[in-house]
Amino acid sequence: xxxxxxxxxxxxxxxxxxxxxxxxxxxxxxxxxxxxxxxxxxxxxxxxxxxxxxxxxxxxxxxxxxxxxxxxxxxxxxxxxxxxxxxxxxxxxxxxxxxxxxxxxxxxxxxxxxxxxxxxxxxxxxxxxxxxxxxxxxxxxxxxxxxxxxxxxxxxxxxxxxxxxxxxxxxxxxxxxxxxxxxxxxxxxxxxxxxxxxxxxxxxxxxxxxxxxxxxxxxxxxxxxxxxxxxxxxxxxxxxxxxxxxxxxxxxxxxxxxxxxxxxxxxxxxxxxxxxxxxxxxxxxxxxxxxxxxxxxxxxxxxxxxxxxxxxxxxxxxxxxxxxxxxxxxxxxxxx
Amino acid sequence: xxxxxxxxxxxxxxxxxxxxxxxxxxxxxxxxxxxxxxxxxxxxxxxxxxxxxxxxxxxxxxxxxxxxxxxxxxxxxxxxxxxxxxxxxxxxxxxxxxxxxxxxxxxxxxxxxxxxxxxxxxxxxxxxxxxxxxxxxxxxxxxxxxxxxxxxxxxxxxxxxxxxxxxxxxxxxxxxxxxxxxxxxxxxxxxxxxxxxxxxxxxxxxxxxxxxxxxxxxxxxxxxxxxxxxxxxxxxxxxxxxxxxxxxxxxxxxxxxxxxxxxxxxxxxxxxxxxxxxxxxxxxx
Amino acid sequence: xxxxxxxxxxxxxxxxxxxxxxxxxxxxxxxxxxxxxxxxxxxxxxxxxxxxxxxxxxxxxxxxxxxxxxxxxxxxxxxxxxxxxxxxxxxxxxxxxxxxxxxxxxxxxxxxxxxxxxxxxxxxxxxxxxxxxxxxxxxxxxxxxxxxxxxxxxxxxxxxxxxxxxxxxxxxxxxxxxxxxxxxxxxxxxxxxxxxxxxxxxxxxxxxxxxxxxxxxxxxxxxxxxxxxxxxxxxxxxxxxxxxxxxxxxxxxxxxxxxxxxxxxxxxxxxxxxxxxxxxxxxxxxxxxxxxxxxxxxxxxxxxxxxxxxxxx
Numbered sequence: 005x006x007x008x009x010x011x012x013x014x015x016x017x018x019x020x021x022x023x024x025x026x027x028x029x030x031x032x033x034x035x036x037x038x039x040x041x042x043x044x045x046x047x048x049x050x051x052x053x054x055x056x057x058x059x060x061x062x063x064x065x066x067x068x069x070x071x072x073x074x075x076x077x078x079x080x081x082x083x084x085x086x087x088x089x090x091x092x093x094x095x096x097x098x099x100x101x102x103x104x105x106x107x108x109x110x111x112x113x114x115x116x117x118x119x120x121x122x123x124x125x126x127x128x129x130x131x132x133x134x135x136x137x138x139x140x141x142x143x144x145x146x147x148x149x150x151x152x153x154x155x156x157x158x159x160x161x162x163x164x165x166x167x168x169x170x171x172x173x174x175x176x177x178x179x180x181x182x183x184x185x186x187x188x189x190x191x192x193x194x195x196x197x198x199x200x201x202x203x204x205x206x207x208x209x210x211x212x213x214x215x216x217x218x219x220x221x222x223x224x225x226x227x228x229x230x231x232x233x234x235x236x237x238x239x240x241x242x243x244x245x246x247x248x249x250x251x252x253x254x255x256x257x258x259x260x261x262x263x264x265x266x267x268x269x270x271x272x273x274x275x276x277x278x279x280x281x282x283x284x285x286x287x288x289x290x291x292x293x294x295x296x297x298x299x300x301x302x303x304x305x306x307x308x309x310x311x312x313x314x315x316x317x318x319x320x321x322x323x324x325x326x327x328x329x330x331x332x333x334x335x336x337x338x339x340x
Numbered sequence: 341x342x343x344x345x346x347x348x349x350x351x352x353x354x355x356x357x358x359x360x361x362x363x364x365x366x367x368x369x370x371x372x373x374x375x376x377x378x379x380x381x382x383x384x385x386x387x388x389x390x391x392x393x394x395x396x397x398x399x400x401x402x403x404x405x406x407x408x409x410x411x412x413x414x415x416x417x418x419x420x421x422x423x424x425x426x427x428x429x430x431x432x433x434x435x436x437x438x439x440x441x442x443x444x445x446x447x448x449x450x451x452x453x454x455x456x457x458x459x460x461x462x463x464x465x466x467x468x469x470x471x472x473x474x475x476x477x478x479x480x481x482x483x484x485x486x487x488x489x490x491x492x493x494x495x496x497x498x499x500x501x502x503x504x505x506x507x508x509x510x511x512x513x514x515x516x517x518x519x520x521x522x523x524x525x526x527x528x529x530x531x532x533x534x535x536x537x538x539x540x541x542x543x544x545x546x547x548x549x550x551x552x553x554x555x556x557x558x559x560x561x562x563x564x565x566x567x568x569x570x571x572x573x574x575x576x577x578x579x580x581x582x583x584x585x586x587x588x589x590x591x592x593x594x595x596x597x598x599x600x601x602x603x604x605x606x607x608x609x610x611x612x613x614x615x616x617x618x619x620x621x622x623x624x625x
Numbered sequence: 626x627x628x629x630x631x632x633x634x635x636x637x638x639x640x641x642x643x644x645x646x647x648x649x650x651x652x653x654x655x656x657x658x659x660x661x662x663x664x665x666x667x668x669x670x671x672x673x674x675x676x677x678x679x680x681x682x683x684x685x686x687x688x689x690x691x692x693x694x695x696x697x698x699x700x701x702x703x704x705x706x707x708x709x710x711x712x713x714x715x716x717x718x719x720x721x722x723x724x725x726x727x728x729x730x731x732x733x734x735x736x737x738x739x740x741x742x743x744x745x746x747x748x749x750x751x752x753x754x755x756x757x758x759x760x761x762x763x764x765x766x767x768x769x770x771x772x773x774x775x776x777x778x779x780x781x782x783x784x785x786x787x788x789x790x791x792x793x794x795x796x797x798x799x800x801x802x803x804x805x806x807x808x809x810x811x812x813x814x815x816x817x818x819x820x821x822x823x824x825x826x827x828x829x830x831x832x833x834x835x836x837x838x839x840x841x842x843x844x845x846x847x848x849x850x851x852x853x854x855x856x857x858x859x860x861x862x863x864x865x866x867x868x869x870x871x872x873x874x875x876x877x878x879x880x881x882x883x884x885x886x887x888x889x890x891x892x893x894x895x896x897x898x899x900x901x902x903x904x905x906x907x908x909x910x911x912x913x914x915x916x917x918x919x920x921x922x923x924x925x926x927x928x929x930x931x932x933x934x935x936x937x938x
Contacts, residue, residue: 057839060843062839062842062843064834064839086848087848090845090846090847090848091845092845093842093843093844093845094843094844094845094846095845098843098844098845099840099843101836101839101840103836106835106836106837107836107837107839107840108837108840109837109841109854109855109858109859110837110859110933110934110935111858111859111862111932111933111934112854112855112858113934116854120841120844120846120850120854121844121845121846123846123847123850124845155934155935157934157935168840171840171844172843172844175844175845363761465642466642466645466646466649468873468918469642469646469915469918469919469922470646470911470914470915470918471873471874471876471877471878471914471918472874472877473874473877473878473880473881474876474877474880474895474911474914477880477895477896477899478653478907478911480899481899481904481907482653482656482657551767554767554768558768558770561770562770562771562772562881565770565772565881566880566881566884566896567900568899568900578770578772581772581773581776585776588776588779588780588784589784592776592780595773595776596773596777596780599770599772599773599776599777600773602768602770602773603765603768603769603770603773604768605768606767606768606769606770607764607765607768609768610764610767610768611764614764
């Protein structure tokens with residue numbers, strides 16, 4: 005049995021503004037095992053980024069965790085003061101953001117930004133600088149000795165992302181949270197960065213939480229996946245099952261909306277409607293207004309996240325009906 | 341160390357914040373009082389501001405003379421009340437004329453670009469080398485003292501800030517997509533300018549004008565204090581302070597009260613200006 | 626070093642601007658209604674003096690020749706003779722310039738001393754009590770007329786408490802100079818500090834919202850390191866630019882403050898010259914102010930280029 009590295013229990017993160025209350029994360033629970041890549045997928049605004057920020061303790065005001073536990077190696081991070089959280093950041097968990105240009109300081113040399121990680125460690129300046137050069141080399145930046153003296157604006161987008169990865173991994177954390185790390189990059193660079201993350205993950209025996217809205221990235225990188233919608237996990241299972249046997253109408257809708265290279269012409273099927281306003285969520289299941297299987301109970305009662313098969317949980321009143329769903333891949337050895 | 345995570349539920353309020361904000365209310369009150377002083381001085385001032393009464397000279401503030409009397413026996417409170425219209429006018433008209441003229445110049449320069457625009461930018465760049473006060477003083481030295489020359493000096497120097505501001509706004513709007521769309525739709529230049537560009541430009545000009553008014557008023561008062569602007573016996577606040585300067589060691593009320601009113605009026609205008617800024621910004625452009 | 630190149634480039638860029646400034650100050654005299662020769666020689670001068678002035682400055686020749694003579698005189702520091710003091714203008718200016726420079730620097734320093742901690746505090750505690758109090762104070766500070774504040778301070782500290790001199794200049798020692806400049810500099814620093822505080826506060830608010838602050842925190846560095854290396858460093862960049870504008874305003878304000886406190890600097894000289902129609906002096910002083918502002922801008926640009934690595938050197 006794999007060991008649990010991170011356990012999130014019933015996490016609720018709300019943003020109380022003057023006019024309304026935005027429930028960005030409304031009861032999310034999942035585990036991340038050691039050495040696995042866990043995907044969080046969903047549309048913009050579904051709460052995946054806020055979940056990550058809650059774990060790191062980097063919520064922007066006025067966001068706050070109002071309920072739940074975040075257990076990293078058994079230690080609950082919720083309720084810890086900034087000074088205590090510091091011990092975990094960088095050393096046990098770290099993050100890379102979507103937009104590398106705005107995630108790096110414009111006025112500090114890359115070298116200094118990397119050396120910062122080693123602030124608390126008893127190393128000399130020279131040793132820290134050497135570490136920085138080694139890190140840049142590890143993430144595949146050529147001529148790291150000269151590059152390390154440069155500033156953020158002198159790096160290209162892909163290189164900045166690599167530098168960010170170097171900074172995130174410098175202190176050898178056990179958990180890396182990658183919040184849409186390739187969304188802002190060219191497709192070719194995307195692939196390189198993904199491969200880099202995978203390599204480093206294996207070398208350093210890390211777990212990765214990969215946040216994305218791109219199902220292709222999920223397919224390429226993840227071991228297990230959680231599909232989020234309106235601040236809730238709608239379905240959670242391993243990646244093969246997700247694509248082969250989706251059981252939630254939303255997941256199914258997402259699969260169906262992917263263009264099929266075999267079919268030419270015709271319309272793309274999109275999910276009808278638009279994502280809900282997180283400040284005014286409907287009473288029952290948040291997906292009800294857009295769901296093809298929606299029934300009376302769906303409008304009134306929010307379904308629980310229920311395990312329908314080992315390692316496969318779904319939040320739907322009509323999970324029994326969805327067994328008939330056809331995924332977009334077939335697993336060899338199974339009947340269609 | 342501040343506590344990080346905490347489980348308090350949200351508090352919600354429903355009143356429009358800016359309306360009940362104490363700063364807005366106080367600002368309104370101050371400006372209303374100032375306007376009252378400006379439009380109805382004869383009803384508020386207990387004495388004739390120019391009436392000389394040697395018997396009552398140099399009296400400290402009392403119930404008979406709220407702000408005391410000056411060396412000629414004139415009631416300072418009345419002088420200050422009558423002076424309000426002058427100072428407020430300097431603030432208001434000192435900004436209105438540059439706003440209109442500078443705004444038009446900036447608009448034309450940005451819209452038609454080319455030589456006109458380069459000329460404007462070069463010219464304002466060079467004039468920026470001279471401090472504002474120095475320019476005003478230099479112009480007054482050329483034209484001579486007096487209220488009208490003070491206005492002219494303020495106008496000749498003031499238009500440049502508005503020209504730059506409007507030019508920058510119009511420039512960025514010119515390149516924006518909704519103007520391009522309007523052009524493609526065949527709207528005439530004038531119509532695009534009026535309906536689309538102008539409203540945006542006006543709101544940022546007003547925001548700037550609000551704080552500029554205070555600066556104008558203070559500069560006008562400073563010039564008059566130096567004897568270069570409004571001339572005595574006109575009861576402009578700075579001029580009154582100048583008259584009282586020689587007696588400051590034993591009759592400080594002559595300089596204290598007019599200055600206090602300058603300060604309070606400035607605060608009132610600024611508070612209103614800030615509120616106007618908030619409203620214009622939140623209502624969207 | 627590439628910085629040197631930049632410094633040289635910026636210095637050379639001033640020259641054309643300076644030239645146009647000389648044209649403007651040259652034309653100043655000709656804008657005054659009346660005979661330029663008489664204006665410069667003084668109303669009470671004898672006709673012979675007026676004629677001598679006319680010949681010396683070439684006032685009977687075409688404008689461009691006059692300008693050339695003016696420029697030549699300027700470069701050789703022949704700024705004419707002051708009507709008020711009957712001394713060469715250049716001597717008077719050189720005597721009085723140090724005071725104004727000291728005053729301006731002192732005011733700037735005090736302003737920064739107030740502004741940096743208060744602006745930072747207001748930004749960090751956005752919308753909380755400290756922020757409101759600080760912002761309200763800046764609002765009041767901006768509305769306070771400098772001559773009023775100066776006079777009030779004089780009443781309290783010189784006349785009543787007798788701690789500080791009630792104006793005047795005593796250059797005997799650094800301490801006496803300090804005492805003479807304290808109230809004037811403090812008075813001037815209020816407006817500067819207020820404006821700097823506002824800018825700093827908004828800067829800090831903007832920067833704290835940036836992703837790079839979050840990323841810095843995610844590395845596990847101390848709160849102090851985040852504050853100094855990231856928030857501070859980045860907010861100083863915009864503060865420096867504002868500083869040069871404020872120093873120009875301080876120079877302009879010296880006319881008022883030096884007059885209020887009877888400090889014999891360039892500001893008071895300007896006032897005296899205008900009051901006594903000493904146009905020879907007025908012309909030179911106006912030019913001097915522009916020159917000082919351009920130098921301040923140049924120095925600020927250079928400092929800025931060291932602070933912000935994005936500047937193209």
